[in-house]
Amino acid sequence: MKIKLKVWRQKGPNAKGEFKTYNVDHASPDMSFLEMIDVLNGELIRKGEEAIAFDHDCREGICGMCSLYINGHPHGPLQTTTCQLHMRTFKDGETITVEPWRAQAFPVIKDLVVDRSAFDRIQQAGGYVNVNTGGVPDANEIPIPKKIADEAFDAATCIGCGACVAACKNASAMLFVSAKISQFALLPQGQVERKERAEKMVAQMDAEGFGSCTNTYACEAECPKGIKVANIARMNREYLGAMLTSYEVGSGGGGE
Amino acid sequence: MNLDSKIPEGPLAEKWTKHKFNLKLVNPANKRKYEVIVVGTGLAGASAAASLGELGYNVKAFCFQDSPRRAHSIAAQGGINAAKNYQNDGDSIYRLFYDTIKGGDYRAREGNVYRLAESSVSIIDQCVAQGVPFAREYGGLLANRSFGGAQVSRTFYARGQTGQQLLLGAYGALNRQIANGKVKMYSRTEMLDVVIVDGKARGIITRDLLTGKIESHSAHAVLLCTGGYGNVFYLSTNAKGSNVTAAWRAHKRGAFFGNPCFTQIHPTCIPVSGDHQSKLTLMSESLRNDGRVWVPKKPMPGLKGADAMKVPEADRDYFLERKYPSFGNLVPRDVASRNAKIVCDEGRGVGSGLAVFLDFTDAIKRDGEATIRAKYGNLFDMYAQITGDNPYKGPMMIYPAVHYTMGGLWVDYNLMTNVPGLYALGEANFSDHGANRLGASALMQGLADGYFVIPYTVGDYLANIGWADKVSTDHPAFKEAIQQSIDRMNKLINIKGKKTVDEFHRQLGLTMWEYCGMSRSEQGLKKAKQIIQDIKKEFWTNVNVLGTANELNQELEKANRVADFIELGELMVDDALDRKESCGGHFREESQTPEGEALRKDDEYAYVAAWEYKGENQPEQLHKEELKFENVKLTQRSYK
Ligand SMILES: Cc1cc2nc3c(=O)[nH]c(=O)nc-3n(C[C@H](O)[C@H](O)[C@H](O)COP(=O)(O)OP(=O)(O)OC[C@H]3O[C@@H](n4cnc5c(N)ncnc54)[C@H](O)[C@@H]3O)c2cc1C
Ligand code: SF4
Ligand code: FES
Numbered sequence: 001m002k003i004k005l006k007v008w009r010q011k012g013p014n015a016k017g018e019f020k021t022y023n024v025d026h027a028s029p030d031m032s033f034l035e036m037i038d039v040l041n042g043e044l045i046r047k048g049e050e051a052i053a054f055d056h057d058c059r060e061g062i063c064g065m066c067s068l069y070i071n072g073h074p075h076g077p078l079q080t081t082t083c084q085l086h087m088r089t090f091k092d093g094e095t096i097t098v099e100p101w102r103a104q105a106f107p108v109i110k111d112l113v114v115d116r117s118a119f120d121r122i123q124q125a126g127g128y129v130n131v132n133t134g135g136v137p138d139a140n141e142i143p144i145p146k147k148i149a150d151e152a153f154d155a156a157t158c159i160g161c162g163a164c165v166a167a168c169k170n171a172s173a174m175l176f177v178s179a180k181i182s183q184f185a186l187l188p189q190g191q192v193e194r195k196e197r198a199e200k201m202v203a204q205m206d207a208e209g210f211g212s213c214t215n216t217y218a219c220e221a222e223c224p225k226g227i228k229v230a231n232i233a234r235m236n237r238e239y240l241g242a243m244l245t246s247y248e249v250g251s252g253g254g255g256e
Numbered sequence: 257m258n259l260d261s262k263i264p265e266g267p268l269a270e271k272w273t274k275h276k277f278n279l280k281l282v283n284p285a286n287k288r289k290y291e292v293i294v295v296g297t298g299l300a301g302a303s304a305a306a307s308l309g310e311l312g313y314n315v316k317a318f319c320f321q322d323s324p325r326r327a328h329s330i331a332a333q334g335g336i337n338a339a340k341n342y343q344n345d346g347d348s349i350y351r352l353f354y355d356t357i358k359g360g361d362y363r364a365r366e367g368n369v370y371r372l373a374e375s376s377v378s379i380i381d382q383c384v385a386q387g388v389p390f391a392r393e394y395g396g397l398l399a400n401r402s403f404g405g406a407q408v409s410r411t412f413y414a415r416g417q418t419g420q421q422l423l424l425g426a427y428g429a430l431n432r433q434i435a436n437g438k439v440k441m442y443s444r445t446e447m448l449d450v451v452i453v454d455g456k457a458r459g460i461i462t463r464d465l466l467t468g469k470i471e472s473h474s475a476h477a478v479l480l481c482t483g484g485y486g487n488v489f490y491l492s493t494n495a496k497g498s499n500v501t502a503a504w505r506a507h508k509r510g511a512f513f514g515n516p517c518f519t520q521i522h523p524t525c526i527p528v529s530g531d532h533q534s535k536l537t538l539m540s541e542s543l544r545n546d547g548r549v550w551v552p553k554k555p556m557p558g559l560k561g562a563d564a565m566k567v568p569e570a571d572r573d574y575f576l577e578r579k580y581p582s583f584g585n586l587v588p589r590d591v592a593s594r595n596a597k598i599v600c601d602e603g604r605g606v607g608s609g610l611a612v613f614l615d616f617t618d619a620i621k622r623d624g625e626a627t628i629r630a631k632y633g634n635l636f637d638m639y640a641q642i643t644g645d646n647p648y649k650g651p652m653m654i655y656p657a658v659h660y661t662m663g664g665l666w667v668d669y670n671l672m673t674n675v676p677g678l679y680a681l682g683e684a685n686f687s688d689h690g691a692n693r694l695g696a697s698a699l700m701q702g703l704a705d706g707y708f709v710i711p712y713t714v715g716d717y718l719a720n721i722g723w724a725d726k727v728s729t730d731h732p733a734f735k736e737a738i739q740q741s742i743d744r745m746n747k748l749i750n751i752k753g754k755k756t757v758d759e760f761h762r763q764l765g766l767t768m769w770e771y772c773g774m775s776r777s778e779q780g781l782k783k784a785k786q787i788i789q790d791i792k793k794e795f796w797t798n799v800n801v802l803g804t805a806n807e808l809n810q811e812l813e814k815a816n817r818v819a820d821f822i823e824l825g826e827l828m829v830d831d832a833l834d835r836k837e838s839c840g841g842h843f844r845e846e847s848q849t850p851e852g853e854a855l856r857k858d859d860e861y862a863y864v865a866a867w868e869y870k871g872e873n874q875p876e877q878l879h880k881e882e883l884k885f886e887n888v889k890l891t892q893r894s895y896k
Pocket of ligand 3: 055056057058059060061062063064065066081082083084
């Protein structure tokens with residue numbers, strides 16, 4: 001199949017970017033979207049033009065490294081990651097527009113590569129249970145009803161890709177943050193630090209410059225892992241509950 | 257050079273306990289005076305960095321992805337073994353040890369493997385305490401499934417995303433130490449070299465992948481947790497960025513490489529669909545619990561999954577069940593892969609001819625589609641996504657693909673390489689899986705190394721050298737190593753040849769797959785050696801890397817890694833040539849039983865091959881560490 005690509009090219013973080021148009025004449029329906037770009041990049045290099053920079057690693061839909069805003073949708077038209085999107089989804093002769101994630105908190109580094117380190121900093125603020133290695137109880141001493149375990153698992157499958165932010169007109173990170181807060185709010189292991197965790201993670205989220213949530217649910221519609229907006233509601237309850245009982249929020253997380 | 261494995265004396269079950277008692281401790285107040293570098297944040301690296309940070313050491317951790325959470329461990333699907341015996345089906349630490357030694361075809365150390373089995377129990381406790389959402393039964397207790405090479409149910413899992421959940425647990429522990437200021441994290445930073453002064457590892461050289469800046473970092477000890485090198489084959493189930501660079505540079509600085517030719521070919525992967533293919537996707541081994549592997553008895557070229565249902569039972573050959581009635585579809589990976597190759601070589605392959613069926617019809621009939629969906633839903637979805645076929649309606653097509661490397665940096669019982677202060681953990685070392693790894697035991701090993709072994713053994717080394725024994729980055733050895741790395745980057749940029757990096761990588765991969773893959777012969781290996789030498793020559797005169805070294809340059813990153821893969825490929829071939837026996841994943845055509853099974857030669861080859869780098873274009877020197885078996889009797893592996 002033949003494809004016309006309009007791709008965002010940007011030399012560096014401070015450079016001015018622009019769309020460039022490329023023709024891919026030998027795409028095959030079985031190719032993944034990233035393989036199609038691989039093929040294009042090979043052709044560009046042979047012509048003496050620098051390859052298009054984009055993030056990717058596992059190409060199995062699980063590492064969360066790939067991104068790309070394709071025809072107005074993060075990860076393209078299907079509810080999957082870009083690495084799992086195949087060319088058979090597109091029509092022969094179609095023009096496809098490819099941009100980086102756009103959000104103030106995700107600055108562009110080069111071409112389609114953005115900086116998502118804000119997500120790491122939010123997790124560092126409290127996305128864990130404070131236990132050291134060793135000295136923990138036997139695993140089966142903490143029975144957890146299957147239903148709760150499954151629900152916590154569903155929240156825990158977030159891959160940290162940032163599509164929710166890219167999909168949101170306010171560039172809100174609520175879906176991402178609420179997934180972790182929910183996982184631990186549901187599990188017995190997370191109870192001890194439940195309130196403190198919600199406070200700290202939300203505070204960090206705000207500090208990173210993500211927007212607020214106005215309930216348009218674009219995030220849920222685009223999330224490749226099907227993370228539910230019900231998590232956001234849970235997070236709001238957790239956060240309000242925490243604020244009512246007013247914990248001291250220190251900077252950073254941890255706390256030993 | 258005498259290779260001392262440092263396996264403690266005494267009965268198997270007491271070795272580790274005794275050893276831990278004999279190790280020196282660092283006084284809590286002094287721990288903060290030590291610095292440790294951890295390269296890699298997969299299961300091995302994240303668990304090590306977090307645990308060392310908790311103990312009070314100052315840790316610097318590195319990864320090449322944009323976040324530590326994206327290490328390739330995230331992609332592990334099926335599960336993690338532990339000898340908990342929660343199922344009351346006769347499991348024990350000794351049985352897990354025995355299965356692993358046997359599964360590895362008796363090419364691993366008894367002492368190491370026993371310790372691994374022992375630690376497995378604590379791993380599950382640790383992960384559950386962190387909030388890892390393992391699968392559970394309705395009663396609220398943990399669920400298990402079976403994996404290849406075992407007749408008990410000891411695999412813990414989190415749907416088909418076990419690696420993700422375990423890694424996110426370790427990532428949480430790592431984040432906690434980052435927040436506490438005990439770990440400083442460097443993402444998008446690639447290690448290019450290790451610096452050795454007075455015979456000890458003193459630090460590393462890195463490249464900031466965003467700016468291209470080459471920098472040095474010094475420490476009292478360096479831990480390489482950089483994963484496996486399956487991407488030497490270009491097509492593998494590894495992530496695109498997985499590489500051998502860190503381990504290879506350490507090797508060129510003196511660390512021995514152990515059993516480089518021991519590669520695992522996984523039987524259940526999605527077959528290659530075309531020349532554009534950039535990687536292969538694994539379908540978890542757990543599928544063999546319920547899926548039945550078959551091909552038609554007589555060749556039926558081009559047979560597709562959708563038409564498979566029309567093939568009558570009598571015309572099907574469930575070749576694993578036929579040949580191995582006691583283990584059936586759950587034979588170890590090497591056996592399953594080789595048999596798939598055999599039936600395809602006979603012309604009985606389906607689809608493109610390089611595929612066999614994995615059929616769930618019976619399981620769906622027996623348990624219902626809902627149950628199968630609950631167990632494997634995400635895997636079935638992934639299959640449908642990639643192939644465009646519906647696996648609920650017809651069998652999957654699968655074929656073996658490179659998946660894991662048992663070989664790696666040689667380490668002793670303390671996980672230290674032969675270079676003092678330089679350690680290797682997880683898939684990067686050669687230690688516990690012999691010539692074939694059993695399913696669900698890599699996650700176990702990575703976490704055992706990081707959570708439960710290294711915190712003890714590195715402490716002993718640090719206590720012995722003392723905190724004053726550190727070299728600053730002003731030392732000429734650091735300056736020199738920095739310059740060498742800068743020169744190398746510039747050299748790659750300045751070749752300005754005609755071929756892309758990927759073209760070289762594909763060519764190398766095809767050569768390795770053809771001659772050093774599922775089946776190897778002296779003649780083929782010799783041919784491969786010549787081809788690889790030619791690839792190397794051409795690479796350094798004809799590769800085309802555009803852009804500069806002072807910016808984000810993904811082609812340069814790839815070129816730098818592929819250059820190392822090429823050299824590693826040659827060493828793998830040398831190692832495969834030396835080992836004129838078949839064992840585990842290493843099948844030498846010259847050494848098979850009359851039934852075509854792998855034939856080991858214990859009198860001649862019961863050793864670990866540890867290779868020493870001798871300089872550019874010089875043959876490497878082989879050192880042999882003899883393997884002693886005091887507890888298990890070496891038998892021809894049989895899964896019949
Ligand atoms: C698809 C798939 C499924 C699997 N399923 C299972 C399973 O079900 N059960 C099981 O037990 N095992 C499984 N395995 C094997 C297992 O996942 C791996 O062996 C294991 O996770 C490796 O962990 P690691 O910590 O050693 O390395 P990795 O997780 O690969 O981490 C390597 C780290 O090193 C870093 N790194 C590498 N090179 C450099 C460098 N030069 N500079 C800086 N950083 C560097 C990377 O950034 C990364 O952080 C699977 C493997 C694959 C490919
Ligand atoms: S919530 Fe969904 S879209 Fe957002 S980061 Fe997680 S997986 Fe990606
Ligand atoms: S590359 Fe890993 S999720 Fe797409």
